[in-house]
Amino acid sequence: EPEVTQTPSHQVTQMGQEVILRCVPISNHLYFYWYRQILGQKVEFLVSFYNNEISEKSEIFDDQFSVERPDGSNFTLKIRSTKLEDSAMYFCARGGVYEQYFGPGTRLTVT
């Protein structure tokens, strides 16, 4: 059973469009994270979210990105005005007592 689920599994969008990626934790947790992995590269941290607020963000996480937990359960990553270089796998993770557990990812393709 996955720790978190993510939707959609794959999204294709045109450059300049907005996309919303969703993460649904199986149970209540306080810590959530978004990471991305450009094809063939390592996994990179984007942002951490604790108790409904951003805890830390990377240099990648600029004004183009935003996160929120609109209904207290789903956890979303919004990318405004997508660029070709935003094409990547986006992972949601939840924090455990000791370790992080990753969702299956959303593959975003920007054309």
Added chain:
Amino acid sequence: GIQVEQSPPDLILQEGANSTLRCNFSDSVNNLQWFHQNPWGQLINLFYIPSGTKQNGRLSATTVATERYSLLYISSSQTTDSGVYFCAVEYGNKLVFGAGTILRVKS
């Protein structure tokens, strides 16, 4: 920031062979995790191992925190072990990943 280096970058094994993957990190860390990324892209937790040694079936891992490295051992490799193995260390409130080791096991 912290640097995480993995070696070797690529490894090809014959089924049944053993292997050792290495992860070096440049600063003290509170947490270290090993992941296997399968062909579908999923990141599968293998070990949470900030220090010491753990074993899970054919896999085992050792972290020597004072010397800032961790090792992942795969014994009697199988074709299903193929994929990318990532080491990740907790630094601040995030995981910092290495570049990974691509493992190919041939039958």
